[in-house]
Amino acid sequence: MMADNHPKKLVAALTRAIEEAEQVTGSTGAQKKAYAVEAVRAIANHSLSVEDASLVEALAPALVDAIVTATKGLLHVNEQGEPSPRCCALS
8 A cells, every 4th residue: 555655756756747748849748748657657666566556557647637737727626615516426
């Protein structure tokens, strides 16, 4: 199981990889995403257990999308102090 600080480290590593990918002139959004995903997968494979690395490999593309969406201000969570209707649908 992942240690408590691994999710924070993962998000930080993804953010750094995305920032580095943005510096590659002439690359497309898809190429930048692929760079960030592969960078995080490589880090995970070298520093996490097999199970945790597999989880990171599976989630990395969606996490990159979420981080990019959030940095563009397009991720809306708990707007106006109210939870999103989708948030608690399983309650």
